[in-house]
Amino acid sequence: MATMVRPREVRGPAELLAESTRLASEVLRPAADGVDESRSFPRKALAQLGSEGVLGLMVPKDFGGAAAGLSEMAMVLEQLAQGCSSTAMVVLMHYCATAVLSTTAPPALKQSVLPAMVTGDHLSTLAFSELGSGGHFYFPVSQAQRQDGKVTLDAFKSFVTSAGEADSYIVSTRNPEATSAQESDLYFVPRSSTGIEIANTFQGLGLAGNASAAMQLSGVAIPHQNRLGAEKSGFNTMLSVVLPHFQIGSAAVSLGIAKAAFDQTVAHVSSRKYEHAGQSDLAHIPRVQFLIAEMAIELRSGRAYLFEAIRKAMAGDADAILDVLAAKAKAAEVSLAVVSRAMTLGGGKAFGRRGGLERLFRDAQASAVMAPSTDVLKDFIGKAALGLPLFG
Ligand SMILES: Cc1cc2nc3c(=O)[nH]c(=O)nc-3n(C[C@H](O)[C@H](O)[C@H](O)COP(=O)(O)OP(=O)(O)OC[C@H]3O[C@@H](n4cnc5c(N)ncnc54)[C@H](O)[C@@H]3O)c2cc1C
Numbered sequence: 001m002a003t004m005v006r007p008r009e010v011r012g013p014a015e016l017l018a019e020s021t022r023l024a025s026e027v028l029r030p031a032a033d034g035v036d037e038s039r040s041f042p043r044k045a046l047a048q049l050g051s052e053g054v055l056g057l058m059v060p061k062d063f064g065g066a067a068a069g070l071s072e073m074a075m076v077l078e079q080l081a082q083g084c085s086s087t088a089m090v091v092l093m094h095y096c097a098t099a100v101l102s103t104t105a106p107p108a109l110k111q112s113v114l115p116a117m118v119t120g121d122h123l124s125t126l127a128f129s130e131l132g133s134g135g136h137f138y139f140p141v142s143q144a145q146r147q148d149g150k151v152t153l154d155a156f157k158s159f160v161t162s163a164g165e166a167d168s169y170i171v172s173t174r175n176p177e178a179t180s181a182q183e184s185d186l187y188f189v190p191r192s193s194t195g196i197e198i199a200n201t202f203q204g205l206g207l208a209g210n211a212s213a214a215m216q217l218s219g220v221a222i223p224h225q226n227r228l229g230a231e232k233s234g235f236n237t238m239l240s241v242v243l244p245h246f247q248i249g250s251a252a253v254s255l256g257i258a259k260a261a262f263d264q265t266v267a268h269v270s271s272r273k274y275e276h277a278g279q280s281d282l283a284h285i286p287r288v289q290f291l292i293a294e295m296a297i298e299l300r301s302g303r304a305y306l307f308e309a310i311r312k313a314m315a316g317d318a319d320a321i322l323d324v325l326a327a328k329a330k331a332a333e334v335s336l337a338v339v340s341r342a343m344t345l346g347g348g349k350a351f352g353r354r355g356g357l358e359r360l361f362r363d364a365q366a367s368a369v370m371a372p373s374t375d376v377l378k379d380f381i382g383k384a385a386l387g388l389p390l391f392g
Helices: 013-038 043-051 070-083 085-104 107-119 234-271 286-315 320-345 347-351 357-364 374-385
Strands: 124-127 145-147 150-160 168-174 184-190 196-199 213-223
Touching: 013 043, 013 070, 013 085, 013 357, 043 085, 043 107, 070 085, 070 234, 070 286, 085 107, 085 124, 085 168, 085 184, 085 234, 085 357, 124 150, 150 168, 150 184, 168 234, 184 213, 184 234, 234 286, 234 320, 234 357, 286 320, 320 347, 320 357, 320 374, 347 357
Parallel strands: 124 168
Antiparallel strands: 145 150, 150 213, 168 184, 196 213
16 A cells, blocks of 8 residues: 555554544545445555554554554444455455464564554455365365465465455465364465465445455465464454454444444434424424434443453453354444444435445445354354353
8 A cells, every 4th residue: 555654653552442432433434435336445545544543553562553452442442343344354354464464474474574564655454264174264274285385375265355455364274184174374475476366346235445355375385474473363363353353343343333323324314304294393292212222322331341351351351252242232232233223213314325334234234244243153153051062
C-alpha cells in the first residue's frame, strides 16, 4: 500500500480510540454507502487510519505501535463498524494478523513488517478457511511439502478478507510430517509470492467492500524463516491468539453495526410525522417506545457481556475462553435482532435500496457464518456445559 503516509507521532490507545471515533464519522461513514454500492476496497479510509496510527493499535511499542489490549481493540472496532463495517472487518483481520506476527514471528520478520503495519504501508490478513473443514478453520486439510530447505504449499483457501489487496497473508496448513489436523503450522506469505491466484467471483451479501475472495496457492515456496512459531504450533496459535482476537473483534463489529442501526432508528422515529394525526411522530406511539426499549436492552446486554468476557480473558480466568466464544455468538444475535427490528421501524424507507439501513441489515448477516459460526460456538458451549470434549 505504497500511498500511505507516516503517522505524525506514536499515539496511545486512548488517543487512537478518539481518532477512530472521529474518522468513523468524518471519513468512514460518508464513504460507506459508496463502498458498498461499488463493492470497492476502502483504500482511502485505510490510508487515513494508517496515517493516524490506528492500524498500529495492536503492534508492540518496540515497533512503533500502541500495544493495546483486547478491550481497546473492541472499542476501536465498535466505532469503526458504526462508520463502515467493510472497513472495520478489514481492520479486524489486520489486527488478528498483527497479534500472530507479534507473538510468533522470528525477530527479523517482526522488524521488517511490524513498523509498516502501524502506518498501513503493510496490510495483512488471515487465510485459514478451507473447503475441506469450512468454518472449523483450526483444522486445515492442506499439507505443506518439504523441498530443498523450503516448504511448498498447495492449498485452496475458501474465503480470505482483503484477498488480492493485503500485502501478506497468514496462512495455515498441516505440517509436512503431520498425522492429524492438529499438527499445523502458520506461515507468513507475502502477496508477491509466485503461485497465488485470487478467484474474484465471490459476491457477498454484505461487507461488500472487504474484498472477500477464495485464494488458490499452487506450489508456493515458503522459506523456513517465514514459519510463525515452532513446528506444529499452528493449532495452539490459532486457539490461543487468533480465536480471542477474532471473536472479540467480531463481536465488537456486530455491536457497532447494531448501534449504527439503533441510532438511525431513533432519528427516524423521532422525525417521521403523520399529517393525518396532527403531525405526531412515531416516537410517541407506545409500541414504538417499547420496541426501542427492547433494542436498547439487547445492545446493552451484548456490550456488557462482551466487556465481561474481555475482563475475564485479561484476568486469565480458567473459563474465560467460553465467555469469549459466547460473547461473539451473543453479539451476532443482538446485531441481527436489532437490525431486523430497525428495518421494521424504518418502514418503507428502510426497505429501499438507499435507505441507509438495508446495508447494515446485509452487513449484520456475516457474523453468524464467520468462523466459528454461531451454531458451532453453541456446539462448543453446550459440550463444555455438559463436560464433554470440545473436539471430537
Ligand atoms: C465475509 C466473509 C469474510 C471472511 N473472511 C475470512 C478470512 O479473512 N479468513 C478466513 O480464514 N476465513 C474467512 N471467512 C470464512 C469464515 O470464517 C468461515 O470459515 C466461512 O464463512 C464458513 O463457511 P462454510 O460455507 O465453509 O461453512 P460450513 O463449515 O459449511 O458451515 C455451514 C453451517 O453448518 C453448521 N455447522 C457446521 N458444523 C457445525 C457443528 N459442529 N455444530 C453445529 N452446526 C454446525 C453451521 O450452521 C454453519 O454455519 C470469511 C467469510 C465471510 C462470509
